[in-house]
Amino acid sequence: MQKNGIDVVAMGAAIVDVLANVDDNFIEAQIKKGTIRGAMSLIDEVRAVELYAQMPPAIESSGGSAGNTIAGLASFGGTAAFIGKTAQDQLGDVFRHDLKSMGVEFRTQPIIVGEKTGRCLILVTPDGERTMNTYLGASQLLSTDDLDDDLIQRAAVTYMEGYLFDPVKAKEAFHAASEIAHACGRKVSISLSDPFCVDRHRADFLDFVARHTDILFANEHEIMSLYQTKTFDEAVAAVKGHCEIAVLTRSAKGSVVVSGDKVIEIAAEPVAKVIDTTGAGDQYAAGFLYGYTHHMPLHACGRLGSMAAAEVIGHMGPRPAVRYSEFLKEAA
C-alpha cells in the first residue's frame, strides 16, 4: 500500500444499537405495528419512543452495518476510516468513541441541531435471531457534502451499506464516492444489507452494482431479491460477470465467493451457542475485506469472514468481543 494509504473507508449509518431479549409473543405484538421479524424496519421518532417504552431493559452498543464492519476490520489490524453522520449528543459521543478508540479515522462533522443520533431498537428472540427497528435520525443526513476525497483516494476499498439507499442524499453520496474511488483506481464495495431494502430500491441497486461495484456482499435472501430468482443457484448464475467479486453468505450453510467463472464454497465455522445474530453479515464482510486488502486468496478471505461472523453471534452486540487479529494466527 502507498504511504498514508488505508485498507478500507466505510460509509454508512451512524447508529447506536439498543439490544433487548424478548420472547416470541413480544415480536408477534410488534408485527402488527409494522415490525418485520428477522429483518430491518425503518421507524420514525414517535414509533421509536413507543417501542422503546414497551421494550424490556436493554444494553447499548455502537452499531450500524458499515460501522460494525469497520470496527471488525480494525480489530483484525486493518487500517480504517468511517464517514457517517451523528448528532452532538451522548449517543453520538458513544458511537464516535467506539470507532476512534479502535484507531478508526472518523472526521465527519456531527450535526448541531435537529435530529438526534440514530438508534436501532433490536429485539433478540430466544433463537438468537435479531429483529431490527431503525430510527435513522442524524444518520440519514449523510450527503455529498460529507465526502472526504482524501480518505476515499487513500483507501484500497470504499465500502458502503445498502441500508443508506433509503435516504436519497446518502445514495447520491455513494455514487459520488464511487466515482472518486474509481478515478484513482480504487475498489468499490457494497453490502445489500436487507432483502426488504433491496425490494424497495431494486432498480437503483442493479444500477449501482452494474456501474460501480467491484465487490458485492449479500446474503442469500438479498441476492435472490436483487435478481428476483426462486433459487440461490439461479442468483449465483445471475450475478456472474456483474461485478468482479460477489460474496454470498448463507448462515449455517456457509458462504460462496463468485469471481469470474469461479465459485468457491466456504464452510461456516462452528458456533457453540447462537446468542444474538446481530452483526453476523457485517463481521463476515470485515474478515473478507481484511483478507482482500492484504492480498490473501479468496477462500482465505472467506474463512476470515466466517471466523469473525461465528465470534459475533456468540454474544450480545454487533461488534468484536475479542481481538480478531488472533484469528490470523489460527487461520495461518
Next chain:
Amino acid sequence: MQKNGIDVVAMGAAIVDVLANVDDNFIEAQIKKGTIRGAMSLIDEVRAVELYAQMPPAIESSGGSAGNTIAGLASFGGTAAFIGKTAQDQLGDVFRHDLKSMGVEFRTQPIIVGEKTGRCLILVTPDGERTMNTYLGASQLLSTDDLDDDLIQRAAVTYMEGYLFDPVKAKEAFHAASEIAHACGRKVSISLSDPFCVDRHRADFLDFVARHTDILFANEHEIMSLYQTKTFDEAVAAVKGHCEIAVLTRSAKGSVVVSGDKVIEIAAEPVAKVIDTTGAGDQYAAGFLYGYTHHMPLHACGRLGSMAAAEVIGHMGPRPAVRYSEFLKEAA
C-alpha cells in the same frame, strides 16, 4: 403486605455503566491517575472525558449500586421503587427506561440544567475483576427535596447505597428517609458499598448503623474497614448487636448472616467462568431482600442472594440477563 404496599424502595446514584475489557497494563497506567484497582474511585468530568478517550470500545448498561439491586429485586418478582437523580439527557432516558420497563416505580424529577446523568467507567480485567471510575454528575444532587414520603411509607424496606455518603445532601436524605420509614414501623437497610468509601466516612457510617440500620450489607473488606479489625471473625464479633441483621459477603467463600447471636454460613453458588464481577454484591442484596420481604428464613434469603450474584458475574454488565424468578423454583 398492606394494600399498595411495596417490598423495597431503593435510594441511590442513578448511573449508566460504560464497560470495557482492558488488559492489566491499562489498569497500571490508570493507577498513576488515582484509579484504585478492584474498587470505586470518584472522578470529575474532566477526568471522565480523559479516561473515556483512552478506553477501548465499550457497552453501556444501566447501573448504580442501588439501581442494580432494585432491578434484581424486580426480576425476582418483587415490587419495587427507586429514588435517584438523573439529568434530562439520553443516558438519563436509558437509566429511567431500564427501571420502568421492569415495573419499578421511579418518579424522581430529573434535573433540567447543569450536570449530566452520572456515568461509571468500568475497566474489566481478564480475571473478571471490575475497577470503577465514577463521575456522579446529576446523581450527587439527590437531596431531602426528592424524598417521596408515600413510597417510603409503603415500602417494607428502604434500602440505600453507601456510595451516596460522599455527597453531603444525599447523606442527609438517607437520614431523613430512615426517620420516615421507622416512624411507620418499616425497616431500613444500607450497603457499605466500598471499603475506601467506608474509610472516607467511617464515623458517619458507624453513626448511621447505630441509629438507623436494621439490615446491613457489607463485604468482608468493608466490614473490616468499618470496625477497623484485622480479621473477618473480629468484624463479625463487632457487628453483633449493632443491627438486627448483618449480611456479610465473601466472594467465592460464600456469605455469613449475623442475626442476634446466630451466625449462619451460606456457600457461594458455582460459576462456570467469571466474566465481570460488576453488580455481584448488588444482586446478592437483591436476592436477600426478596427473600426477607417474602418472609423466608435467613439461610434461604442468603441462598437467593448467592444465586443472583452467581448469575450476574457470568456476563458483562451489572443487571440480570435472565429472570431471577426462575431461581425461586430452583431454590424451593
